Amino acid sequence: MYTAFENKLIIAKGNIEEVVLTIKKRIGLSNHTMALIFDDELGRTIDIDFSGTIEDVRQRLLVFVPKETKETLPGPGRPKLGVISREVSLLPQHWEWLALQRGGASVTLRKLVETAKHNNPFHGQPRFYQDAVSQFMSVIAGDLPNYEEAMRMLYRKDKLNFFAQIKSWPEDVRLHLKKMVTPIFVPDKQKKKKLI
Template sequence: MTPAYIAFEKEHRIAAGELSDVARAVKQLLDQRKDAAILVFNGRTSALVDIDFRGSVDDVLARLPKLAPRSDEEPAAPVAPRGPGRPKLGVVAREITLLPRHWDWLAQQRGGASVAIRKLVDEARRASGDKDRTRSAQEAAYRFMTTMGGNRPHYEDAIRALFAHDRRHFATLIADWPADIRDHVIALAHSDQAD
């Protein structure tokens, strides 16, 4: 299972876990060594996380980006009891474009267009869940490899093996990479199997 966030200094993993824990560890290292070059990644997507490390540890923690819950997590329960009316479920109104025949079909569905669309989306997510998890795992591994392994031996062949689902060849190609980078790439590439 991949950590929520992970930080690397060059080829060494220096922290992993929740963003506040990673930021605290990175700040402590930066206070000891001002010249340290550190990258913090979202552990699931491999997106780089921009953190302002100026000031004290408390200053850094106070400025951490406010993160939305993962899309597969349930919305948090309301903190205070609500009065009458519809509960706030994190519903976000957005615009979609459909043909008239689609709107006609939706209008005939029990519960209306919103309920019908939510059901269709949930059904599609269930039907394509394995493919979506595999694609997400490959994309996360690819992003991390591009940032941390783009100049390493066999990088291009490893990318081809990753997207060809050739796990044995993939592992062989990155076997000589630094251990922390190699281990995280493998964890990302295989994260579709962890669910």
């Protein structure tokens, strides 16, 4: 999901296409906007070229969408599972090892990716979310009062003082931050319950 802010007010929320096209409709043929588009998971801004028509902008969004394979009629073999083919470069010994695995290279690579996602020391951990919030705050709130103290409270995981520091900030910024920091301020007991 993505969120667009303009003058610290939310002007669009949704997938990348919905957000970008909402902004493009607002600015018309102009390619200038003060809007900032954020990736809600990573807290990073996304740069978009708004020049040209709505269709021009829509075409440039294709880099955000995985390349689709051609539609084919059902036939013999396995059904399509939404798998996207891409090239992978490995050393010969890696290909040899993959060839020996049950299910073949594709199945093994998918399993390895899923295992890595679950074992990632950052994703799903407070530090991952803190860094995302920090990215967002540095862009949208760096000029707001108590910014530095709020950042310290974020990394200390001090919920009460964090919200005390941002209480005078614009409402849309506060509400967006409230959603972003939720995984950081989950009590340890609740974290354990989620794991069970």
